[in-house]
Amino acid sequence: MNDGLSSKDSQRRLFVLEDNMWKVILSISIPLAIYNGFNHLFTVLDTFMASQISSNVVSAVTYLSQIKTMFTAIGTGLSVSGGIIIARCYGAGEIEKAKKYVNTLFxxxxxxxxxxxIVIIPCTKPILKLANTPSALIEVGSHYFIIEISVMVSMFINNVYIAVEKAKGNTKIILYLNLLxxxxxxSLTALFIYVFHWGITAMAIATLISHSILTIIAxxxxxxxxxxxxxSKENIDVSWAFINPIIILAAPIFFERFAFSFGKVIVNSMSASYGVMVVGALGISNHISGIITGLGNGFQDGEASIISQNIGNKNYxxxxxxxxxxxxxxxxxxxVGFIVMSIFMxxxxxxxSKGDIQFAKEIKNIFKYERYAFITLAMSAAVMGLLYxxxxTRLALVINFIRL
Known part of the structure; x- marks a missing residue:
């Protein structure tokens, strides 16, 4: 088959389709799991640095991040659905078709x-008020939110690039670039907070710079x-017949991620009635849990790509x-995560908690229950990887709505 693949790409494709499955899963998924684990770990450290400013800043970052995630769900839906289709074409050896999907997706x-x-930035404060954001958090974080929303352009491009490399089974480069x-x-967040003593907006600037670097590399x-x-613009095809499969797969993923983030926004809104401190405690608990669940989600991402390629090659x-x-x-x-987190809770x-006994108590009250979800979330991640x-994706949407 004259598919134009390099020797390395061809070997990687055959590895996914024919080699020992344990070896394939570990090789493809471990880099993604490490990335997800480190990503959540560094999010925890980022939250830790935010806590050095004030508990209000922690609450603002937690609350506004969930609102941002509602909008980035569109990009996530596109990249996941596009990655599924590209991996399937790649596994079937339909390289020219895969090229068109890559370019169209970008x-x-x-x-x-x-x-x-264009739509969100001029309407920042009305959107935050509509999400029932406490006025104290709007005052602290509105500029932070605007910059974080601006990062979406880089994030959308980066997500598609990562989806393409994942579809090829090239997950090591994903790990290296995301660790960068x-x-x-x-590093920038630490510099801005500990050296320059800047506020919450500087944290968003650090996010913008770091994601822009990956965009340039991509x-x-x-x-x-x-x-x-x-x-290549010649390979862009926006005809309905061509983009319809992307939209059909992307829509359920978008609604699932949007609804899940919206649910968290509602939970944050309800927890705000107990005080801004509880919002921050909930966010920290989520971030700590994310270190463990992120590892499982990494294996889910690798699993979806492996299954897509093998389905494309009819290896059912x-x-x-x-x-x-x-x-x-x-x-x-x-x-293992449950045991470790229970010991070192x-x-x-x-x-x-920064010496704040009440804040520490609030975090523990939430996390001691949240850790029990590790097992069910691990099983759910594996099932979602299969469905993706x-x-x-429609069945995945129904299941996640039930979970929500």
Whole structure:
């Protein structure tokens, strides 16, 4: 088959389709799991640095981040659905078709991000009020929110680039690039807060700079002459017949992520009635839990790509085997995580309470119950990876709405 694949890409494709499944899952998913785990760990450290400013800043970051996630769900839906289709074409050896989907996906993601910016930024305060954001948090974080929303353009492009590399099974580069983003973000945040003593807006600037670096790298890579999926306007196809499969798969994923984030916004809004401190405590508990659940989500992402490629190549039994093995790995991670977090719960919480006994108590009251969800979330991640890999995004939507 004259598919234009490089020797390395061809070997990676055959590895996913034919090699030992345990080896494939660990090779593809471990870099994604490490990235997710580190991402949540550094989010925790980011929250820790925010706590050095004030508990109100922690609450603002927590509250506004969930509102932002509601909007970024559009980009997530596009990248996940596009990644599924690209992986399926890649597994089937339909490289020219995959090229068209890659280019069209980049065009759609960039256009939608710019459109959202034009709509959201002028309406920042009305949107925050509509989300029932406490006035104290609007005052503290409105400029922070505007900059975070501006990051969406980079995030949409980056998510598509990551989806393309994931579809190719090239997850190591995803790990390295995202660790670069995390380290730049963390270093700049530390510099802005501890050295320059700037406020919450500086944290958003650090996010903007770090994600922009990845965007520049992604665009440069996608413009390389030897890249099989090189960006080219000739390969953009926005005809309804071509983009319809993307939208059909993306819509349920978008509504699922949007609804889940909206649910968290509602929970934050209800918890705000107990005081701004409780909002911050809830956010910290979520971030600590995310270190463990993020590992499982990394295996979910790898699983979906592996299943998509094998379904494209009609390796149906092998695809199901990928799900079974991912489920075993995720449950193991959750059990170990539960034990470790239970043992070190108090020392971890003390890192964020800044000597505030009441704040520490609020965090513990939430986290001691939240840790029990590790097992069920691990199982859910494996099931979602299977459904995404099979393209059953509508069923995934129904299940997640029930969970919500």
């Amino acid at each position: 065009f759609m993601a960039t256009s939608l991000a710019l459109l959202l910016l 983003v995390i380290m730049v973000k963390l 665009i440069m890579d996608m413009l390389r002459g030897d890249n099989i999926f090189r960006l 039994e092998r695809a199901i085997d990928g799900f079974k093995k991912t489920l075993i790995i995720n449950i193991t991670i959750a059990l 108090d020392p971890i919480i003390r890192l964020f 890999g099979l393209g059953y």
